[in-house]
Each structure stands twice: as structure tokens, then as C-alpha cells.
Amino acid sequence: AQKITQTQPGMFVQEKEAVTLDCTYDTSDPSYGLFWYKQPSSGEMIFLIYQGSYDQQNATEGRYSLNFQKARKSANLVISASQLGDSAMYFCAMRVDNYGQNFVFGPGTRLSVLP
Amino acid sequence: NAGVTQTPKFQVLKTGQSMTLQCAQDMNHNSMYWYRQDPGMGLRLIYYSASEGTTDKGEVPNGYNVSRLNKREFSLRLESAAPSQTSVYFCASGRDRATYEQYFGPGTRLTVT
Numbered sequence: 001a002q003k004i005t006q007t008q009p010g011m012f013v014q015e016k017e018a019v020t021l022d023c024t025y026d027t028s029d030p031s032y033g034l035f036w037y038k039q040p041s042s043g044e045m046i047f048l049i050y051q052g053s054y055d056q057q058n059a060t061e062g063r064y065s066l067n068f069q070k071a072r073k074s075a076n077l078v079i080s081a082s083q084l085g086d087s088a089m090y091f092c093a094m095r096v097d098n099y100g101q102n103f104v105f106g107p108g109t110r111l112s113v114l115p
Numbered sequence: 116n117a118g119v120t121q122t123p124k125f126q127v128l129k130t131g132q133s134m135t136l137q138c139a140q141d142m143n144h145n146s147m148y149w150y151r152q153d154p155g156m157g158l159r160l161i162y163y164s165a166s167e168g169t170t171d172k173g174e175v176p177n178g179y180n181v182s183r184l185n186k187r188e189f190s191l192r193l194e195s196a197a198p199s200q201t202s203v204y205f206c207a208s209g210r211d212r213a214t215y216e217q218y219f220g221p222g223t224r225l226t227v228t
Contacts, residue, residue, distance in 0.1 A: 009155075035216055045205065045219035091157060102173065103148070103207075103217055105158040 002027045004092050004106035011111050013082045020067070021077040021109045023092030032096045034075040036066065039089040039108070048090075051075055082113045116141050121206050121220035128196040128227045136191040136223050138206030146209050147189035148173075148217065149181060151202040158205065164189055165211070196227045 003026040013019040025034065036048040051059045051066045059066040067076040079086055092106040119140045128134055140147065145166045150158040150173075160173030164183040178200060180192045189208075193200060203224050209217040 033215075037219075043203070043222050045207075047216045047218070050216055102160055102163065104160075105150075107155060107157040 002029075002094055002096055002102070002104045004094055004104050006092055006106035006109050008109045009107075011109055012114055013079075013111065014114050015084060016081055018078060018080045019082055019111065021079070021090050021092075021111065023075045023077065023106060025073050025075060025092070025094050027073075027094065027096055029096045032094055034066070034068070035093040035095070035103075036064070036075075036077045037091045037093060038086075039091065040085075041088070045091075049077070079111075084113050084115060087111060087113045118142065119206055119208055119218050119220035121204075121223050123223060124221065125224050126226070128193075128225065130197060130227060132196050133192065133194050134196065135193075136204055136206070136225075137188070138190065138220060139188045140206075140208040140218070141187065142208060142218065143186070144208040144218075145186070145211050147183065148207040148209075149179070149189070149191045150205045150207065151175065151200075152205060152222075153202050161191065161204075193225075196225075198227045201225060201227045 005024045032053045034051045038046045049061045049064045051068045063080045065078045089108045091108045093103050095103045122137045148163040149161040152158050159175050162181040164170045167186045170181050182190045203222050205222050206220040207217040
């Protein structure tokens with residue numbers, strides 16, 4: 001079975017500092033994708049970053065980077081230079097090529113950026 | 116492009132009433148999904164459709180039915196609403212491979228009293 005674990009229900013970070021949100025995953029399939037989504041208080045789901053299981057390099061998108069450690073089955077999101085607008089829920093998700101079309105989401109981490 | 120649209124945005128039902136949540140996408144995606152989001156639970160898949168004419172159960176299908184009307188539209192029906200179905204419902208669409216992200220609609224906040 002596919003599973004995503006996010007062990008940090010809530011995190012605080014000072015504005016302009018970096019923060020790491022943890023995500024571990026479980027799958028026996030060799031081909032999969034890992035995704036991070038942001039959900040601000042307004043409720044919409046915003047795609048942030050993607051990492052493929054065969055990608056050699058860690059993904060980066062602006063201030064977001066994904067620390068992919070395949071052997072440990074972890075896909076942590078790093079946000080550099082936090083901004084007040086980064087305060088939101090963050091969800092890690094996985095999609096496996098051979099597991100139908102399903103995405104599996106973690107329970108989320110609520111990030112609060114302090115001024 | 117509107118992306119993924121959902122109607123209604125908010126709905127209050129009494130126990131036992133029925134309703135249909137509508138979803139449409141204009142990105143020509145084959146795959147469409149319905150999720151529910153409860154506090155502290157993340158998103159859980161109710162049903163998905165890999166292509167027009169096909170639907171499959173997700174993690175929490177009980178109490179729901181779906182229809183993939185055409186490539187653009189995927190509706191979710193509650194035949195006899197229960198308080199346990201109070202939740203936020205998201206529709207999403209995406210391309211077919213694991214390398215592609217999902218695009219989400221704005222959500223429907225449903226309360227069953």
C-alpha cells in the first residue's frame with residue numbers, strides 16, 4: 001500500500017529564515033512522483049514542486065527545494081527566506097505509475113511564519 | 116482558461132437529502148478525481164475517473180456515486196446525506212502519468228445537519 005507520513009502537525013519559523021517540512025513515503029513501486037502542495041487559509045490547493053523517482057537532482061522552484069533521499073524514502077520541502085505569505089498548510093503527496101491514477105496525500109503540516 | 120471549476124461553493128443539507136456536486140475542467144485532461152478534506156485528515160480520495168466512461172473507487176467511496184458525463188465533467192452525488200459527510204470536497208484533474216501534478220478546483224464546503 002502507498003502511504004505518506006508527515007510527522008510535524010505544526011511548525012513555526014521566523015520571517016526570512018529557512019524551514020524544512022518533513023515527508024516520508026512508502027511504496028514498493030520503482031516509478032513514482034512526489035509532490036508538495038500549499039493550502040492557504042483561503043482554501044485552494046496550490047502546486048509547489050515535483051520530484052520524480054528517477055530524477056538524479058533535487059527539484060527546485062524559486063524559494064522551494066525538495067530534499068529527496070531515496071534510500072530513506074524521504075522528500076522534505078525546504079522553504080528558504082520565509083515570508084509571512086508562506087503561512088499555510090503544506091501537503092506532501094505521492095502518485096505511483098502502476099497504482100491506477102491515485103494520488104495519496106499526507107495529513108499536512110501547518111506552517112506559521114512569525115514577523 | 117478557467118482550469119477546474121466546482122459548483123456550488125457552499126451547501127447546507129438536512130440528513131437524508133440528496134445533492135450533486137458539479138465539476139468541470141477545460142484542460143483536456145483524461146483523469147479526474149473527487150476528494151474530501153476533513154480537519155487533520157489531509158485529502159482522501161472518494162472516486163476517480165481515468166478516462167471518459169470509466170470510474171473507480173478510492174479510499175472512502177461509501178455513500179457517494181459519481182458520473183463521468185464526458186471528458187470535461189465529473190459529478191459527485193450524495194444520495195442520502197449524513198452528518199459524517201460534512202466536509203470540504205475538492206475536484207481535481209490531471210494528465211495520465213505520475214510525473215504530472217493535479218489541478219484542483221476551489222472546493223465545496225458541505226454541511227449536513
